[in-house]
Amino acid sequence: MPLNASSFLILGMVRNGVNSGYAIRRTIENMRMEAFWATTFAQIYPHLADLENEGYLVRHDDPQGARPRSAYTLSQKGEEALDAWLRGTDLPPIEVRDEGLLRLGFSDNLSPEETLALLGRLRERSEAAEREFCEYNLSMAAGAVEQGYRAALMIARMGAEYYAWAAAWFGQLESELQRELDSS
Amino acid sequence: MPLNASSFLILGMVRNGVNSGYAIRRTIENMRMEAFWATTFAQIYPHLADLENEGYLVRHDDPQGARPRSAYTLSQKGEEALDAWLRGTDLPPIEVRDEGLLRLGFSDNLSPEETLALLGRLRERSEAAEREFCEYNLSMAAGAVEQGYRAALMIARMGAEYYAWAAAWFGQLESELQRELDSS
DNA sequence: GGAAGCATGTAAAGTGTTACATGATTTT
DNA sequence: AAAATCATGTAACACTTTACATGCTTCC
Numbered sequence: 268m269p270l271n272a273s274s275f276l277i278l279g280m281v282r283n284g285v286n287s288g289y290a291i292r293r294t295i296e297n298m299r300m301e302a303f304w305a306t307t308f309a310q311i312y313p314h315l316a317d318l319e320n321e322g323y324l325v326r327h328d329d330p331q332g333a334r335p336r337s338a339y340t341l342s343q344k345g346e347e348a349l350d351a352w353l354r355g356t357d358l359p360p361i362e363v364r365d366e367g368l369l370r371l372g373f374s375d376n377l378s379p380e381e382t383l384a385l386l387g388r389l390r391e392r393s394e395a396a397e398r399e400f401c402e403y404n405l406s407m408a409a410g411a412v413e414q415g416y417r418a419a420l421m422i423a424r425m426g427a428e429y430y431a432w433a434a435a436w437f438g439q440l441e442s443e444l445q446r447e448l449d450s451s
Numbered sequence: 452m453p454l455n456a457s458s459f460l461i462l463g464m465v466r467n468g469v470n471s472g473y474a475i476r477r478t479i480e481n482m483r484m485e486a487f488w489a490t491t492f493a494q495i496y497p498h499l500a501d502l503e504n505e506g507y508l509v510r511h512d513d514p515q516g517a518r519p520r521s522a523y524t525l526s527q528k529g530e531e532a533l534d535a536w537l538r539g540t541d542l543p544p545i546e547v548r549d550e551g552l553l554r555l556g557f558s559d560n561l562s563p564e565e566t567l568a569l570l571g572r573l574r575e576r577s578e579a580a581e582r583e584f585c586e587y588n589l590s591m592a593a594g595a596v597e598q599g600y601r602a603a604l605m606i607a608r609m610g611a612e613y614y615a616w617a618a619a620w621f622g623q624l625e626s627e628l629q630r631e632l633d634s635s
Numbered sequence: 636g637g638a639a640g641c642a643t644g645t646a647a648a649g650t651g652t653t654a655c656a657t658g659a660t661t662t663t
Numbered sequence: 664a665a666a667a668t669c670a671t672g673t674a675a676c677a678c679t680t681t682a683c684a685t686g687c688t689t690c691c
Contacts, residue, residue, distance in 0.1 A: 272548070272550040272553055275553065275554075275557070276553060279553075279556075279557035282557075282560070283557075283559075300556070302545075302547060303547045303548070303549045303552045303553065303556075304547075304548055304549065304550075304552075304553050305546065305548075349557075350560070352554070353554055353557060353558060353560065353561055353565075353569075354561070354565060355554075356572070358550070358551050358572050358573070358576055359550045359551070360576075361486075361547070361548070361549045361551070361576075361580075362489065362547070362548040362549070363486060363487045363488075363545065363546070363547050363548075364456070364487070364488055364489075364545070364546040364547075365487045365488065365545045365546070366456040366488075366542070366543045367542050367543070367545070368487045368488075368606060368609075369456055369459065369460060369463075369487065369488050370459075370536070370537055370539075371602060371605070371606060372463075372484070372487075372602050372603050372605075372606045373459070373463035373466075373467075373533075373537060373602060373603075374537060374602045375467075375600065375601055375602045375603075376466070376534070376537065377537055377538070381537075381538060385537075388540070388542050389542070392542055392544075392545075396545075416559065417559055418555060418556050418557060418558045418559045419556050419557075419559075421555070421556075421624070422552060422555060422556045425552075425620060428620070429616075429617075429620075432613075432616055433613075436609060436612070440605070
């Protein structure tokens with residue numbers, strides 16, 4: 268089983284002390300990490316089991332009262348694989364799937380009013396994403412969790428700034444189109 | 452068969468006069484449309500056949516000499532489906548998968564030098580993407596293809612500006628880290 | 636004559652999402 | 664007592680990518 272990006276997401280989480288499938292999913296949600304690498308419970312649990320079978324992770328029983336719980340730690344092999352990936356000189360291309368931009372790209376047949384409405388929805392979607400990142404950034408700054416999580420915070424800050432940029436970009440297009448509409 | 456975003460990409464292309472599977476793939480490549488919705492030949496050809504079976508597209512034989520070729524046009528049903536999608540008020544969330552950002556997010560264990568190298572690779576990748584968008588934008592401005600392709604050009608311009616922004620962002624992080632390194 | 640590009644596909648594998656199922660614990 | 668959250672998974676489905684296969688045409 269060759270490791271893929273999802274494997275390293277899990278290994279990285281475990282090294283950061285996020286040691287159960289449930290905790291990994293929740294952390295990804297809280298950190299808005301889905302913004303650049305999404306996953307679901309249905310992916311994480313089987314993947315954790317695979318990584319244990321292949322010797323990258325070690326599983327421990329860690330029940331909370333009568334509720335069973337599996338906690339994981341990195342094995343030597345897991346540490347090495349994660350470090351090799353972090354130091355790798357390859358860099359796979361970014362993959363984006365944005366149905367909204369696709370729609371904008373085929374909007375030539377829409378009326379100016381309809382295009383304005385679409386641009387407004389795109390801007391609002393970016394504004395909402397920006398707000399979510401800002402909320403996470405604030406909650407992090409409040410706690411003293413910054414020890415050892417510098418990189419994750421850096422990414423979240425980039426997310427906030429990117430979505431602010433995108434919202435402004437859509438807003439500018441709206442203004443231009445509105446001006447054209449007014450002057451005709 | 453409910454239509455998905457890939458269906459509308461194909462319908463939109465056909466309406467714009469890009470009427471064969473081969474031409475659709477090449478146009479997506481030339482326009483750098485893969486930056487926000489990627490596809491391959493292996494997806495397009497069966498999908499075209501499905502859309503024809505369901506009555507969204509009409510197929511015509513359009514051989515070039517002895518080389519066979521299938522050309523498509525939109526049916527009434529196809530036109531309507533495409534317009535309904537363009538005017539839809541729903542807006543599915545953006546999906547991004549960026550192994551590079553994932554790596555940066557787990558880079559706390561790297562040395563400053565190694566982090567600098569990673570940031571440099573990320574910046575270069577953005578710079579390369581920006582160049583590709585600019586090339587397409589220039590090739591469009593040169594030709595008189597702007598008639599009816601205003602939206603596609605708008606998107607390509609956004610692509611160029613976004614990657615310029617991202618490259619600058621990574622560059623700034625590099626400078627900050629370098630300063631820290633120098634002053635210690 | 637060979638390389639590059641035009642043109643169309645199939646098969647298999649890999650990856651990811653949705654829906655479902657179960658039961659314990661904590662909070663209101 | 665009900666709702667929310669913790670915790671773990673399976674099964675089916677949908678989607679995408681990779682590799683392979685074939686043959687024509689144009690340019691060098």
